[in-house]
Amino acid sequence: MKSSMKKLLIILAVTMVVSLGIAAIVMVMTDSFNIATEKINDSKTFNPEEISSIEVDLVSTDLNIIPTTKGEIIVHFYGEVSTNLKRAIPELVAYKTGDKLYVEILRSKDILIGINISRTTMDIYIPEIILEEFKINIVSGDVILEDIKAAETYLETVSGDIKVQDLMAEKIRISSVSGDIIVQDYTGNIDAGSTSGDISLIGGDDNEDLDASTVSGGISIEQDAVSDMNIGSTSGDVKIRLPEDSQFYLDISTVSGDIKYYFTINISSSGRRDLEGTVGNGGDRIMISTVSGDVTIGY
Incomplete structure (x- = not known):
């Protein structure tokens, strides 16, 4: 058995050397x-x-x-x-x-x-036109997008960053593998996901739903109004900043991270790694979960 394997390896090695030699000869000729x-x-x-x-x-x-x-x-x-x-x-x-x-x-x-x-x-x-759909798919390249209006916007990169400024849409979906996502001054429901990269969502407006998730990356969110949020991070911190007079229901859980909050919360249940309660009269639901990352929510 070992002898057969040894012969096979020798044959493969010889084949590779011969192939490279032929290729070199062809390139020279x-x-x-x-x-x-x-x-x-x-x-x-x-x-x-x-x-x-x-x-x-x-x-x-x-x-x-x-x-x-x-x-x-x-x-x-x-x-x-x-x-x-x-x-x-x-x-x-x-x-x-x-x-x-x-x-x-x-x-x-x-x-x-x-x-x-x-x-x-x-x-x-x-x-300045309004599109029905705007879709971008890039492998090994960065995307910079500015001042676009589209009913539906889809941005996807593999090994590349995504930077968005002034985006107006009803539905926004952004994903990146090995790249950061930065969205600033946007309107519309957004779903952002990153594997090995940070997510920053700043200046969101008129969005009823906000979903953001990372694997090996932090999440930072700043909004002038509250919306339903579903935030998840496997290995990264989550930071959320909202207006001081915001009202919402809050549910935070973390496996090995700290929880910090700067709102007055009517707590219904809490522990070292979880927190549930309402700010003001409640309303929009903010759900945050991390495996290995701290959670901070304030104004």
């Missing part, structure tokens, strides 16, 4: 070791009156959503790529199907051997 830096500067424009939804799907590209006073939607893709393969240069793809605008970057999928280092950014300029 085709002059593929010559690395060139290629500039990218491409843009497309669309009539905003014909667009009600936008979907963006990117890989290894930062995205900026920028307000504009111009009367058209502009998609601008730019940057540079250092590569030894011409077909490795990414291309902008933006097209309209019905009243929906799709934006993505086309990258060659058949490149197994080669050098390809890209530094690219996409700017999408959007005039």
Whole structure:
């Protein structure tokens, strides 16, 4: 049995060495070791009156959503790529199907051997219009979004931060794996989740429901009005700041964290790791749970 395993490992090692040798020979014969830096500067424009939804799907590209006073939607893709393969240069793809605008970057999928280092950014300029849906999905890239109005907004990143300023929507859903989420001055119900990243929700208004959860990350919330909140953190602190005259029902539980509060609470039950009661006449429900994190709620 051991002899067979040893033979298999030897065969795999020899195969790998031979494959790398062949690849090196091919690259030398085709002059593929010559690395060139290629500039990218491409843009497309669309009539905003014909667009009600936008979907963006990117890989290894930062995205900026920028307000504009111009009367058209502009998609601008730019940057540079250092590569030894011409077909490795990414291309902008933006097209309209019905009243929906799709934006993505086309990258060659058949490149197994080669050098390809890209530094690219996409700017999408959007005039003052109200969208039915705005959806962003990015792998290995940051998102900065400013001044957007959409009935439904979905933002998702893997290995990238999300920063939002001035967002108005009925429904907001944001998720990040290995990235922070910062949302400031927003209107609408929000559901934010992060794995290995902090969440900061500041200046929320006119939102009946607020859900926020993290795995290995803290949560910070500041609002000018109370709303129903469901907050959960596996390994991170939770801090909530509300107006001093707020009224709400509060339920806090933590496995190994401290609880601090600065409101006058009519306590119905409490312990070292849990607290339940009402502030003022009660009303909106604030539910907070942590596994390994402190909880602070005040004004």
